[in-house]
Amino acid sequence: MENIGRREFIAGALALLLPAIPDRAEAAKGRGVRVKLPEFPFQSTVITGKKKGKRILIVGGIHGNEPGAYKAADILRNVEVEKGELIIAPRSNFLSVLANVRGYNGDMNRKFAQISPKDPDYPYVKRLKELIKEFKPDVVLSLHDGYGFHVLNKRFWGQCIVIDEDVYNGYPLGKIAREVSNAVNKRVQKRRWKVPVFNTRTFSPDTEHPEQRRSLTYYCLSKCNVPAFCLEASKQLPDLETKVKFHLLMMKEFFRLYGVKIKPDFDTLLSKTKELLDSKRLYTARIRINGRELEISSSKTFKVPKGSTFEFVAFHGSEGTNVISRDVNMNWRSFTVRRRISFEVKDDFKKVFKVRLLVT
Numbered sequence: 001m002e003n004i005g006r007r008e009f010i011a012g013a014l015a016l017l018l019p020a021i022p023d024r025a026e027a028a029k030g031r032g033v034r035v036k037l038p039e040f041p042f043q044s045t046v047i048t049g050k051k052k053g054k055r056i057l058i059v060g061g062i063h064g065n066e067p068g069a070y071k072a073a074d075i076l077r078n079v080e081v082e083k084g085e086l087i088i089a090p091r092s093n094f095l096s097v098l099a100n101v102r103g104y105n106g107d108m109n110r111k112f113a114q115i116s117p118k119d120p121d122y123p124y125v126k127r128l129k130e131l132i133k134e135f136k137p138d139v140v141l142s143l144h145d146g147y148g149f150h151v152l153n154k155r156f157w158g159q160c161i162v163i164d165e166d167v168y169n170g171y172p173l174g175k176i177a178r179e180v181s182n183a184v185n186k187r188v189q190k191r192r193w194k195v196p197v198f199n200t201r202t203f204s205p206d207t208e209h210p211e212q213r214r215s216l217t218y219y220c221l222s223k224c225n226v227p228a229f230c231l232e233a234s235k236q237l238p239d240l241e242t243k244v245k246f247h248l249l250m251m252k253e254f255f256r257l258y259g260v261k262i263k264p265d266f267d268t269l270l271s272k273t274k275e276l277l278d279s280k281r282l283y284t285a286r287i288r289i290n291g292r293e294l295e296i297s298s299s300k301t302f303k304v305p306k307g308s309t310f311e312f313v314a315f316h317g318s319e320g321t322n323v324i325s326r327d328v329n330m331n332w333r334s335f336t337v338r339r340r341i342s343f344e345v346k347d348d349f350k351k352v353f354k355v356r357l358l359v360t
């Protein structure tokens with residue numbers, strides 16, 4: 001029963017995501033190979049502390065080409081919480097993470113005021129909104145890697161803490177952000193790497209950033225009465241490790257202000273960031289061809305006769321492992337291939353191996 005329910009749920013979700021799949025019936029008629037890929041999961045982790053305390057929601061990966069943000073969020077999924085509670089959604093826009101683009105279906109951070117149920121991002125924006133409403137966090141931290149260095153140019157979003165107002169509904173957003181900024185900057189030598197506070201004044205009638213009224217942080221403040229901040233590292237920092245470290249440095253200070261304690265602590269995570277990112281993994285994909293399953297761990301070409309079904313069933317390696325194909329609309333997870341297609345099994349932005357399918 002449980003299986004059937006699950007299948008029905010997936011079918012429903014796919015119908016939502018894939019309003020117009022061409023050639024659905026073709027495989028059955030023997031004119032192609034039916035391909036099925038697992039849906040992109042919405043990942044979320046709740047870690048409850050031994051001692052009660054404040055609850056922090058960390059959102060990563062709203063923009064898919066910002067690995068410093070989603071890798072930092074992912075690292076925190078493996079900590080223990082000593083005091084307080086953590087809710088982490090590291091890959092809010094998993095398709096865009098795998099495609100390594102800002103937003104495969106447009107900018108997800110402009111979809112929190114309004115979104116059509118036909119939008120492929122709809123289920124994920126809905127899940128994020130539900131997380132906020134369900135858990136009522138004391139603060140939401142939305143992680144990004146912005147362009148440039150804000151210290152050098154006020155139009156750049158990289159390397160800063162973004163607030164929507166100095167004070168909103170009694171929440172001293174500016175005061176909190178400046179405390180974090182001051183503490184972080186004590187540890188930063190290079191001037192361009194300093195992390196200032198960027199106030200977009202989103203609620204003010206004369207704001208220069210009315211587009212931010214469609215963002216996650218504005219949604220948190222205006223609709224849920226939950227304070228929210230954007231933590232921005234820079235896309236122009238020299239490497240992924242440095243980007244992740246800036247996110248950890250900023251989060252460390254937010255956690256301190258909210259009294260949330262984790263184990264290992266942030267200083268330990270900061271000293272081990274490179275090894276946490278570099279850990280060697282064995283990646284495998286489980287494939288099912290006409291009901292027969294096999295596991296592969298390197299690039300492979302399959303020749304499959306017309307009328308067959310070819311499925312990716314599961315992956316092992318990391319939470320960021322999944323499959324996309326650049327030969328079709330990447331929102332499609334069930335479709336028919338007539339001649340050939342190439343799949344990329346990926347760990348987030350990194351290509352792991354290729355799978356080619358030739359229809360014979």
Ligand SMILES: [Zn+2]
Nearest residue numbers: 063066144145
């Ligand atoms: Zn971003």
